[in-house]
Structure formats: structure tokens, C-alpha cells
Amino acid sequence: MAKEGKIVKVSGPLVEALGMQEAKMYDVVKVGEQRLIGEIIRLSGERAYIQVYEETEGLGPGDPVFLTGEPLVVELGPGLLDSIYDGIQRPLGRIREEIGDYIGRGLTIHALPRKKKWNFKPLVKKGELVKEGDILGKVEETPLIEHRVLVPPGINGKVESIKGGSFTIEEEIAKIEKRPIRMLSRWPVRNPRPFKERLAPVVPLVTGQRIIDSLFPVAKGGTACIPGPFGSGKTVVLHEIAKWANSQIIVYTGCGERGNEMADVLLEFPKLKDPKSGRPLTERTILIANTSNMPVAAREASIYTGITIGEYYRDMGYDVALMADSTSRWAEALREISGRMEEMPGEEGYPAYLGTRVASFYERAGRVINLGSKGVEGSLSVIGAVSPPGGDLTDPVVQQTLRVAKVFWGLDDRLAYQRHFPAINWLSSYSLHLRNIEQYLKREINEEFPKLREMAIEILQREAEVLEIVRLVGMETISKEDQLLLEVARSLREDFLHQNAFDEKDAYTTLPKQYQMLRFILLSHDLFRGLLNKGIELKRILTLPIREKIARIKYVPEENLREFDQLEEELRREVKGLK
Amino acid sequence: MIRKEYRSVAEVNGPLMFIEGTSGIKYGELAEIVLPTGKTRRAKVLEVEEDKVLLQLFEGTSGINLYQARVKFEGRGLEFGVSLDLLGRIFDGLGRPLDKGPQIIAEKKVDINGSPINPTARDYPSEFIQTGISAIDGLNSLVRGQKLPIFSGSGLPHNRLTAQIARQSKVLGKEERFGIVFAAMGITFEEADYFISDFKRTGAIERSVLFINLSNDPAIERIATPRMALTVAEYLAFEKDMHILVILTDITHYAEALREISAARNEVPGRRGYPSYLYTDLATIFERAGRIKGKKGSITQMPILSMPEDDKTHPIPDLTGYITEGQIILSRSLHHRGIYPPVDILPSLSRLRDKGIGKEKTREDHPDLASQLFAAYAKGKEAKELAVVLGEASLSDLDRLYLKFSEGFERRFISQLEDEGRDIAETLDIGWSLLKSLPKTELKRIREEYLEKYL
Numbered sequence A: 001m002a003k004e005g006k007i008v009k010v011s012g013p014l015v016e017a018l019g020m021q022e023a024k025m026y027d028v029v030k031v032g033e034q035r036l037i038g039e040i041i042r043l044s045g046e047r048a049y050i051q052v053y054e055e056t057e058g059l060g061p062g063d064p065v066f067l068t069g070e071p072l073v074v075e076l077g078p079g080l081l082d083s084i085y086d087g088i089q090r091p092l093g094r095i096r097e098e099i100g101d102y103i104g105r106g107l108t109i110h111a112l113p114r115k116k117k118w119n120f121k122p123l124v125k126k127g128e129l130v131k132e133g134d135i136l137g138k139v140e141e142t143p144l145i146e147h148r149v150l151v152p153p154g155i156n157g158k159v160e161s162i163k164g165g166s167f168t169i170e171e172e173i174a175k176i177e178k179r180p181i182r183m184l185s186r187w188p189v190r191n192p193r194p195f196k197e198r199l200a201p202v203v204p205l206v207t208g209q210r211i212i213d214s215l216f217p218v219a220k221g222g223t224a225c226i227p228g229p230f231g232s233g234k235t236v237v238l239h240e241i242a243k244w245a246n247s248q249i250i251v252y253t254g255c256g257e258r259g260n261e262m263a264d265v266l267l268e269f270p271k272l273k274d275p276k277s278g279r280p281l282t283e284r285t286i287l288i289a290n291t292s293n294m295p296v297a298a299r300e301a302s303i304y305t306g307i308t309i310g311e312y313y314r315d316m317g318y319d320v321a322l323m324a325d326s327t328s329r330w331a332e333a334l335r336e337i338s339g340r341m342e343e344m345p346g347e348e349g350y351p352a353y354l355g356t357r358v359a360s361f362y363e364r365a366g367r368v369i370n371l372g373s374k375g376v377e378g379s380l381s382v383i384g385a386v387s388p389p390g391g392d393l394t395d396p397v398v399q400q401t402l403r404v405a406k407v408f409w410g411l412d413d414r415l416a417y418q419r420h421f422p423a424i425n426w427l428s429s430y431s432l433h434l435r436n437i438e439q440y441l442k443r444e445i446n447e448e449f450p451k452l453r454e455m456a457i458e459i460l461q462r463e464a465e466v467l468e469i470v471r472l473v474g475m476e477t478i479s480k481e482d483q484l485l486l487e488v489a490r491s492l493r494e495d496f497l498h499q500n501a502f503d504e505k506d507a508y509t510t511l512p513k514q515y516q517m518l519r520f521i522l523l524s525h526d527l528f529r530g531l532l533n534k535g536i537e538l539k540r541i542l543t544l545p546i547r548e549k550i551a552r553i554k555y556v557p558e559e560n561l562r563e564f565d566q567l568e569e570e571l572r573r574e575v576k577g578l579k
Numbered sequence B: 001m002i003r004k005e006y007r008s009v010a011e012v013n014g015p016l017m018f019i020e021g022t023s024g025i026k027y028g029e030l031a032e033i034v035l036p037t038g039k040t041r042r043a044k045v046l047e048v049e050e051d052k053v054l055l056q057l058f059e060g061t062s063g064i065n066l067y068q069a070r071v072k073f074e075g076r077g078l079e080f081g082v083s084l085d086l087l088g089r090i091f092d093g094l095g096r097p098l099d100k101g102p103q104i105i106a107e108k109k110v111d112i113n114g115s116p117i118n119p120t121a122r123d124y125p126s127e128f129i130q131t132g133i134s135a136i137d138g139l140n141s142l143v144r145g146q147k148l149p150i151f152s153g154s155g156l157p158h159n160r161l162t163a164q165i166a167r168q169s170k171v172l173g174k175e176e177r178f179g180i181v182f183a184a185m186g187i188t189f190e191e192a193d194y195f196i197s198d199f200k201r202t203g204a205i206e207r208s209v210l211f212i213n214l215s216n217d218p219a220i221e222r223i224a225t226p227r228m229a230l231t232v233a234e235y236l237a238f239e240k241d242m243h244i245l246v247i248l249t250d251i252t253h254y255a256e257a258l259r260e261i262s263a264a265r266n267e268v269p270g271r272r273g274y275p276s277y278l279y280t281d282l283a284t285i286f287e288r289a290g291r292i293k294g295k296k297g298s299i300t301q302m303p304i305l306s307m308p309e310d311d312k313t314h315p316i317p318d319l320t321g322y323i324t325e326g327q328i329i330l331s332r333s334l335h336h337r338g339i340y341p342p343v344d345i346l347p348s349l350s351r352l353r354d355k356g357i358g359k360e361k362t363r364e365d366h367p368d369l370a371s372q373l374f375a376a377y378a379k380g381k382e383a384k385e386l387a388v389v390l391g392e393a394s395l396s397d398l399d400r401l402y403l404k405f406s407e408g409f410e411r412r413f414i415s416q417l418e419d420e421g422r423d424i425a426e427t428l429d430i431g432w433s434l435l436k437s438l439p440k441t442e443l444k445r446i447r448e449e450y451l452e453k454y455l
């Protein structure tokens, strides 16, 4: 039986080998004497096409290829949180400890530490009947997150033994129907993890970013994309969401982007505290970093590594949010490999299967009931940055993404040039989750929140129309109502939508405060309009002292939202005073 | 080790060469082609298939005869010998001395491709570099370890600006070992000479290493030039504790050389004929900037690229912008109006600015002030556009104030002399004095306390 093939061709990250009759599609192979990790991506006769996840310099015809017979998997178990991995789940922190500051080749370091002992607390008893997906017991993975050890998919039956205590992830903690259960499990990254039922998302993923939460919200278990030209603010938005989103687990995938951005997360997150527990945010975060200068094939794998880990925590009943920055770099990796295999190129050289790959990635998001018997609910939200050439939205990756992502935050370079951040264009962006979360907002925040949103959007749309007219014929012909509207719209933009991620006080706003801010600006519009109707001069209205306070409502402290009541009183008093 | 030698060149095509009947050749390996004259050329293995090898020549293929050329394989990649003796020396694009200096005794030989820095080993760049140029220091501040390119166009003064930055840059309150690694790719003799003379005039040449590939040198050689330069930079920064400024000029010529190879290989072209791996290729150059934890030195990169037709969406500036940490864009219209340096403020950006400025770094009011200046200048430019269409009379009072602000801003803030180094306090104070012309209620981006203190 041939367990070993021979290289016949090397071209960049693509290696072709003969003598591979035993190989299966998507099997992992070890390439060359250094045993570089590769994956079979096409078979033709006894020839296998292999994408190699490490730099291929020094490989040549005649070098061996070893079959493993296994697909590309991730290791799952306690120890994932607070880690940083490369695209195929090699632990970058421990790699550095072993070989230094630069990334080498042919390393085999386990993703999860083998020696560390975890304190396992059983939650079922010997003799109980359990089903795949049921929770067997728990481990405190970090002070912030309890790791729930599940009955692996495909295993059902009686618990023959189970013990609490201190174990490594490879030690047996239970036996079900003669099958030993350990904390460590594996899952092939290209297969979605199974669940019982999929539910419509109904709860917002609160990000603390006003334009997102109030105008274009994404629901837990939903999908969002954020395309934009370079420097328009994709990464900052994703970082802000990773910091502030109210999901319990964050998987941040840096896919073909900058090394310094990963360093930023690594240095910044430990300093940020979870508002509820005061624990560092790293304790809920997993980073996948395959930067632009790291091997391109591992970039292709990185988003699957990330999303499989996300699904694993979802199955435990957590709300997970995954960010991928940038899916364009992933698509380009796909294109590069496809080009080297001389596949028929589609649009812009991307392979014809780009659309299905994009769709099947986003389809792994969702709010689901897990396989177990207890109806445990979890969610996985997916947010992808897209980096189209020249910011052009007709780019195939953008177009394929728009077909599947339910929320679109379109970044606008003109806004970025004015340093209006987040530079999300309020006219072109949309959210298909508005209906889903309407009930939640009405119930939890305020009955009129959804209506305020509609009003705000209307004002912003009207502003664009009026400005168009101003550009053609100047300000004089504009009615007083519209002039007032322009001022209110400006206030919406500058005092509400504009949000500085680098300002401690401004970086995060709760939903109740967002509601208050929006309400206050719109209320002032109503009252000022009343004054106009009474024939009061616009100039006098616009110079009311309260207007300066409106400009600073961002800085009303979260702990003292009562201040809005006082502001409202002041507003009404001044309005009355003008009569 | 017996080096393998072949006489079986089957085809030469542009910068590429095919050899048959080979065995044991590895991908990426270096080859040496020996011509009948005894002269040698260097080449790299681009692809190996069974007993065939595809080579890319660094020095071009002109004059090569299929039946006379001998090809020797070296069993290793292209390397460059590093040593402190490199300082003060000038090399060609492939690392051969161009000056008459003594032979260099290498401390060691290093593969010019380098290896990716482990992201966990990176230290975040946060030390403000004062370039003395207001448009940069005030609004698009450069920090140590950043990669900040200059996007320019033909005829714009990017060389003068870069030379000025190289002359004036310093880190406040520190006396450290500072050096320049300069890589010229496809620029003219005159341009290269401008830098060399300037480095000589200021004495910077003593702490510089220069690699010069001129426009009439083989284009393909350029593929190796930035990698040679960065190999030296890494050695000086991370082994010899120096703070290195790497100037790479012109990235556009580099990318064109890459396109030439891709076309010769008949690869499926990406946008405008550039190979679809241009992003990844450029990233392996630009990502070699940075800081490493526990190391004293740093690599700051300032690549210069000329935008074909001043078009920022052209693949070269576009992909560069996607990799670098911001960009300084030069504007033809400011240049025509005699403003030096003609930095186009609004589309320029330094992504690492916010980590390098503010309290205890530059001055507490710096971030707010910068944000306000951007916003106000953007409004002023909008007002200007409106005035062009409808006449100044149609502007509101406020718009007119903004218009005036932006004119003053260009004249007093952006514009400065070529030998004028402003310290950061001076830059910020000019900013404040300009803001005085706007109503206080407009200054929403600035905290009350700073308004009171500085306005």
C-alpha cells in the first residue's frame, strides 16, 4: 500500500505529486523531508494537487509526500481562549517561545497544551442516558468563560463512567457505550458542525457603535459585511465590535492583513475589561492571525479554522461573534491557487466556484438549537470585511458577499477624508434584520425606538436631496423648513453618527443612551419646526444656547442618563422663551 | 558539495529561461549562468517540473546563446552578506559594490527573502518621529516602525520631501543610532544622485547603505533590490540596535518588473495586467517594517510610488494602500499653486498616528486639534467647490469663514520651506491660530478644557 508519493512539480504554494492512488480529496499530507503541511485540493489519476501551508522553497521533484489519511482538522477543547493561532491553528505564542521572532517551517506544535490540567466538574451521573451535544460537565477555561464539555457528535447512550477532578485534555473523563470521552476533540474545518434546528435571529448584537446599533443593526446569529477602500475604517469597526459586542465569545480572524494590527489586538485587549466581571477581554477572545506575508494557502484555510472554533462554542450555548478581516484576501488566496492549477478563470480571474465558497462560509452563521436533548440555544454571528480594488463595489467578492450577507455597511472614502468615522454611508447601507429585532428594541429599550430610526433615516435622505438642490442653485431658494432640516441632519451626523473609536468616552454607547440621544435630536427638530411655523426667525432658533449642548450629548455619562431629562427641560424652556 | 551544472538550455523568453534534463533541483534555488565570456548572471528557480526548470534571470537574458550558456545550481536561495562595514557604501541593485570601497567581509550571509515576523513578536509602533513637516507631524504623524508610503506623480517634489524627512527626522528627547537604507529601483541617475549628494552634504552617508538600480539597468534586477535593502535593514535594526529609515523608490517600477515576468510566464493577469499575487508580493516587502519586542532598533519604511495618471485606484497605489499603514498623497493642484510640500491632506492618512501622539507623547491637545483641522479643512474645500459653481456670493456666512480658513491653512500650515524644520509645538500652535477664525461652536471635535487652554 503506497502511503508515500513523490513530488513532480513545485510552483509557489502548489505542489503536484504522483503515486497518490490512496489519497482522498482534502486529505492532509506532509510534504518533503521537512514534512510541511499540505492539503489535497484536486485529484486526477494518480496525480494529486496539493496546496502547501508553508513556504515551499527548497522542495523539488523526487521529494516524498506522506499521506495522513485525515482531513484538515482543528483541535477543540479547553485552552483555546486567550490564544493566537496561525491559519492552520498553530499556536503563535508557543512557536515564538520555541523558535524565536520569525516564523519557521515544518513545526509540529499542538494547538492545545497537552500537559496542562483542567478541573473537570461532571454535570451528569453514571448510568444516565445522554445524547450527542449534551453537556457532560464543565471546566473553568478562563475566569470569564466556563467551557462546557459536550458529548461528541455521533455518540449516544448510557454514561458508563464519569469522574470529576484534574485532568489533561487527553485523559479519559467519561465512558459512553464503551467509547472513552476526553476533553480534546477534533473537527474537520471544511465541514460545518451539526445542530438540531436553526432559528430566526431576534436579538441584536449590540456593538456600542451608534450608526450600527441604531440604524443598521445586526442580529445575533446574523451576517454582516463591511466593504470599503483602503483606509476607510473596516479594521477599526471590526476591532470595536470585537471589543464591545455583547457576545460571550469573540473569534477574530486576521486573514492576509497587517502584522501590526494583530499586535495591536494582542497588546490592547488585555488592558480592556469586560464591563460585567472586570476581567480582561482576552479571556473571551481567540485570534487567528495569518498576516499578508505569511503563506498564502494557510490564509485560505484561516477563515475555516476560525469558524469551526466559533461553531464549537456556539454548540456549548454561547453567543459567538466571528470577524474576518479581510475576506477579499481569502478570496485572492483561492484565486492564486486556482490560477496555478490552471483552472478556467471566471470574473477578474476568480474561480467559478467563488460564489459557492463565499455563500457556504456565511451560511455557517446562525442562531441554532444544539444537538443535545436540552434544547440549548447558541448563536454564531459572522462579520466580514471586504477590500475591493479601488473601493469598487462591482468587485466579484463584494457582489457574491452581498448575495448572502444580511447587513451591509458601506464605507465611503469621502466620509473618511473628512474624518467622519465610522465612515459608514447612511444612504447606501442597509440591514435586513430590522424586523427581526424590532420587538426586542420595543420591549427592552423603548416602544418608539424603531420609529425614531425611521425618522432619522428620512431626515438624512431628505438632506441629500436638499443638498443636491443647493449645489445646483445655491442656498437662497431653499425653504426655511429645509434649512432647519439641514441643520438637524448635520446634528444627526456630527453629534450622533460620528463616533471616535479612540476616545475613551465616545468609543462605546449603550442602547438606552443611543435611544436618548436620537430622541433628543429629533425632539429638538420637532420643537424648532413648531417655532418656525409660528413665524420665528430661523437665525434666532439656531442660536439658542441649547444647540451647543446638543453638540455635546455624546459626552453625557452613561451612569447619568437622567441628564437627558434636564436637557429636555432646558430645551423646552428656551423654546418657550422665544415666543 | 558538487554543484550541478547543465548545458541544456531549451528556451529563452524575455527574462525567463527553461532548462531540461535536470535532476534534484529545488524550488526557489539560486542558479548561476556562465556565458562563454566567463561573465555570470544570477537567476532564481520559479518552477520545477520533473526534469524541467524555469528560471527567472535577475540581470536579463540579452546575449545568451542556448548552446553555449552553462547553468550551475547553488543549492540555496539568493543571499547577501551583512556586516557593519556596509554603512557608507553604495551597491548596485543586486548588491555588488558600485563605489571604489574595499571588499566587504561579511559577518554572515542571509537569504534575502527573510521570514515573516511572528505577529506575537511584534511590538506596536508608538514612538512619534518629528519630521519637522507640519502636514505630517500635525495631521499624519509618523511613528517608529511604521510603513508610510508617499503617493506621488511625475514631476511632483516627492524626492525633495523624502530627503527633507530623512534630514530632519528625530525622536523627541532621544539620542540614538539612526541610519538610512536606500533602495533605488528604476529611477534616473539624476534622481539617485540627488539623494546621494544630499546624504553626502549632511553627512548622513556615513550611516547609510545604498542600493542603486537605475532606469537603464535591467528591470528584473529590481525584484531583488528591495529585498537586499530590507535584509540589511533587518540586520542593522534587530541585531545592531539601529533605528533604520528605509526609503524604497520607485515601487511602481518594481511592480512593472513583476508584471514583465508574469506576462512572460503567460499567467492569467489580474487588474491592468499586473499579476494577481501582486498584493502578496508587495506585502512580503512592506511587512518587513516594524519593531520587535525586546529589540532596541526599528525599521521604518517610506516607499515612494508614482501613481500612473495620478490615479489612486491604479492597482499599484491601491494594493500598497491596502498593506501600508497609511499614505502621504501629493497633490498636483497644490504644487501648481506653489505650495511646498504639496501634501493632499484629506486623502492622506497615518493609521498609527493615534498611538504616537497626545499627552506625554506630543501634547495633550494634539489628537483633538488634528481631528478638528481635518474636519474644518474638508468643509473649507467643500465651500470652495460650491463657490466655483455658484460664485462666492452664494455662500452662507459660515461657509465663507471655512473658505478663508482653508486658504490660510494651505498657506500657513501646509506650506513651509525646504530647510524649515518646525517642532511639534510650533506646528500645533499654527493650527490653533488658524482655528481662531472659526466660531467656537464649530469646534465640536475639541474638548472644552483644551479650547479654554489653547484657543
Ligand SMILES: Nc1ncnc2c1ncn2[C@@H]1O[C@H](COP(=O)(O)OP(=O)(O)OP(=O)(O)O)[C@@H](O)[C@H]1O
Residues within 6 Å of the ligand: A228, A229, A230, A231, A232, A233, A234, A235, A236, A237, A387, A421, A422, A423, A499, A500, A501, A502, B321, B322, B323, B349, B350, B351, B352, B354
Ligand atoms: N471609528 C473611528 N474613529 C476614529 N478613527 C477612525 C475610526 N475608523 C477609522 N478611523 C481612522 O481611519 C484609519 C483607517 O482605518 P482602518 O485601518 O480600519 O481602515 P481599513 O478600511 O481597515 O483599511 P485597509 O483596507 O487598508 O485595512 C484608522 O487608522 C483611523 O485613523
Ligand SMILES: [Mg+2]
Residues within 6 Å of the ligand: A234, A235, A236, A257, A325
Ligand atoms: Mg484594515
